[in-house]
Amino acid sequence: MSTSQTPVQYVPAKPAKSIKLVDESQAKTNLLGMTQAQLAEYFKSIGEKAFRSTQVIRWIYQQGVTDFEQMTNLSKSLRDKLSANACVIPPKVIHRQYSDDGTRKWVFEVTGGSLVETVLIPADDSKLNGRKTLCISSQVGCALDCSFCSTGKQGFERDLTAAEILGQLWVANASYMTDENDSLDNVDHSLWANNVTNVVMMGMGEPLLNYRPVVSSMELMLSDHAYGLSKRRVTLSTSGVVPKMYELAKELDVALAISLHAPNDELRNELVPINKKYPLEQLMAAARNYVFDVNPRHKKHVTIEYVMLDGVNDSNEHAEQLVTLLGDLPSKINLIPFNPFPHADYDKSSNNRIHAFSNILIDAGFVCTIRQTRGDDIDAACGQLVGRVADRTRRSAAWQQSIKDRENS
Incomplete structure (x- = not known):
């Protein structure tokens, strides 16, 4: 799409019809x-x-x-x-853990007794004012059932409200105003500051399947009257809900990340089942629309998230396919070492394999990073801790039964 067309006026997201929470x-x-x-x-x-x-x-x-x-x-x-x-009530904290590396994690109980989790990852915990990235959940569980995801094995319960989404950010900021063992009731407001510098909507759930509360929450994150975060510091991650990607491009200017994880339709159908509904050709077209939008306020690149699964999607051939797939799409590729969970069917790629994969992408001209593993001691990978705290879904029960059947066969 040409970028020389007449710019269109930015129209803010419309308020939800119901304002009462x-x-x-x-x-x-x-x-x-x-x-x-x-x-x-x-x-x-x-x-x-x-x-x-x-x-x-x-x-x-x-x-x-x-x-x-x-x-x-x-x-x-x-x-x-x-x-x-x-x-003004954030969701209730029922469990929290602070890692030795500075990572913080909370399990929240939301209306109805469901549980969600949030992780805060500092770039350098020795710097009080350094970058601190908060990974926020948008749903209780997830309906997409990606085969390598712990959250997907717990099933889907419901969407979170805007109060439950924004409450995660409120609590994370408040945690820097209290002692580790103190209640959030003891927040010292004289010390309040926006300590969270970056937000990523890539916790539990698919944000674009809970569209309006997520967009409303991100509006507050960006608002100068609220959190005032830079639009480049608020990222929405999607597994590829293509129609909502086009809608988001018209409503809000935030960074976009795509949970890709496979460079061809056959493999992605297995790893990310929503690909059967919105295959890679459609997904890449929506990503290009997001980057090359006619509105000049829009976007520099998308981040491609790619979890590295040993012997599954990590070969040199897969890397070369990824180069071809992305083509001229301005992309930053984030390779994610797989974080195993109990009874997972996958293993993490070796460090040598990850670096070899990365080198192919770099040689092709892409910016490629390897995500640093943080918070291992507090199960900071999405879904791990909440899956142990409570098991409420039929899908999780069925998954556990299938494991027993497999072990006994």
């Missing part, structure tokens, strides 16, 4: 996760001016304040009204 325990409206447009509608619905939305957003995300009584630029009558009818 109810905290069931208190029957109050949870303001966490509402976009500025949604909050403005809420304030109008309670007889207040829409500009109050900007004030409250800044208190929640820039100051870390959840108690309306501490929002001192609001009138006393408004603070009382909000205290009686609204709340």
